Amino acid sequence: METLIQQFINGLVIGSVYALIALGYTMVYGILGLINFAHGDVLMVGALVALQTMMFLMGMAPGMSPLVMLAIALLVAIVVCMLLGFTMERLAYRRLRNAPRLAPLITAIGVSFLLQTIAMIIWGRNYHTYPQLISTTPLQPIEGVFVTPVQITIVIASAALMIGLLLLVNRTKIGRAMRATAENHRVASLMGVDTNAVIAFTFVVGAALAAVAGVMFASNYGIAHYGMGFMPGLKAFTAAVLGGIGNLGGAMLGGVMLGLVESFGAGYIEHLTFGFLNSSYQDIFAFIILGLVLIFRPTGLLGERVSDRA
């Protein structure tokens, strides 16, 4: 029983991170129909910029409270990533908005390589130890089940950010503009919506979420390097497709679900297949689920509900 609950917690924590990253994919896809493959690398930039900031602060003001330090580092990372998101859209994607779909997709892969290489030049090839400013000493809420404060923070922060994003999209003026642009950006611009600004805003918000996800990811595992964005990026993309790409609720559901499936998959695949498959197949478990969902619901779990696209 402890094992079952523990696997649930493991899945929930990693799933929350996936969900947060998946939102960035799905928002951009909802509006532009573009899969921004560089999104995972924005996460990496966020984590490493925050690391650099923390190192700087530790050198300058060693007595600073860890939480304040983390908040400052997070803020710097968010700002840098927002600028990065804006620049990426302005330089790489805007010119290709009316190009065939393949062109921006390939460009996105190129931007991903570019970001990784630049990060490698700046921060080197080595793995970096990530300061764990929120405690990682495990608590035991139930006998035999361990949760660390950083994991609790991740789940709560992700939930709060997701609710905030839903409110932003559904309750604010800019949110309405985003929804209008998603439905039809030509018509939206005829109605007086500055679609260029809305699209740029979408990229910036997505990048900010990625920055938070990056800092959380690195803080949880205590490790960061220039290639760290690739795997979570790929998983989050899968999560977005699973939930129905372009659909905000779907990205959240897909992210959490993927986390849980992975965790339970790795934990129980051996029992479920009577020892035929072992944990070296843990990744295919997630993709089997994805395949099944797409066979029966080609638009993902929640589908591409156009009115909700943003």
Add this chain to the structure above:
Amino acid sequence: MKQTVVAVAVMSIGLGAAQAQETVVKLGSAAPLTGTIAHLGKDLENGTRLAIETINAQGVSIGGKKVKLELVGEDDQADPRTGTTVAQRLVDAGVKGVVGHLNSGTSIPASRIYDQGGIPQISPASTNPKLTLQNFKGVFRTIANDVQQGGALGNFAVKSLGAKKVAIIDDRTAYGQGLADETEKAVKAAGAQVVAREFTTDKATDFNAILTKIRAASPDVIFFGGMDAQAGPMLRQLKQLGVNAKFLTGDGGCSPEMIKLAGDAMTATTYCSMAGLPLDKMPGGAAFRDQYKKRFGGEVQLYAPYAYDATMAIVKAMEKAGSPEPSKYLPELKKSNFAGVTGNVSFDDKGDIKEGAVTIYSFKDGNWVPM
């Protein structure tokens, strides 16, 4: 290249004229002398150099003729392609035997060239089992391979740590999987139970799911076959999941990097292994250190004693066979059996050193300390 050969030839003619009764026998050394591990490569070459100078000072005769040994040192830059180039250069220079290379990645492709040239090669540093599994007649090593390392790890877990239940994880790379399989065999042979066998990749950072599964099997010892970049976060996650089992890993995790990445999750019950012995524990270690220091003015890094023994093995075989020709002395080299600096030097039928030593390190005062 041609020029080098001519120069060497002229040099040997010159020497031959000066000391008419002496024959010159050339031995090759190949190791990275530039790049990030240049200090280890130079150390290897120095070991060979020291052996050659010692033998020359004592005087040696092969087949009734007085012989002077000569070292031909090459830089393989720890690069597989450069490795094959310098191997060819050594073959062309007419060396009668080679001590090298350092990295398994360069030793393995170079070994084909030595085999084609009919020249015996002894690596004092490469541990990948594949090196001696290519059915080349003249490939040897004086350091323990990863099979021996896995055996030592398994024995250590069961016999020294008293493990009854062992969990084994590997990263599905040739290295990690190979080491984990050998460790598993040794654990079972020593009478303990392998309660979990889990897998990850060499790119993963989240191990919570497999570690939770392992926790349910309550092992005494957890072994990981893989590199420090995974072993570090894995150890942290074990701590976060409240697992108190002892943690054991191979040479991939036996690095200062591991200590950095695992942070405060490193405890006195974290262990790792490395092929070879620390100098202090070698039978001829103390004397070798003095001799090395006197000649080169520095400390032995790592592989010098193994290179020294490798060189000795070649020369002793030449003496016994009464010929410096590889085809003549190779059978004697296979039968090598003498007390070297690092221990007894004798090879099994594949060319691996028999009873190659493996040292287990434990974490103490912020460092890996040999046990």
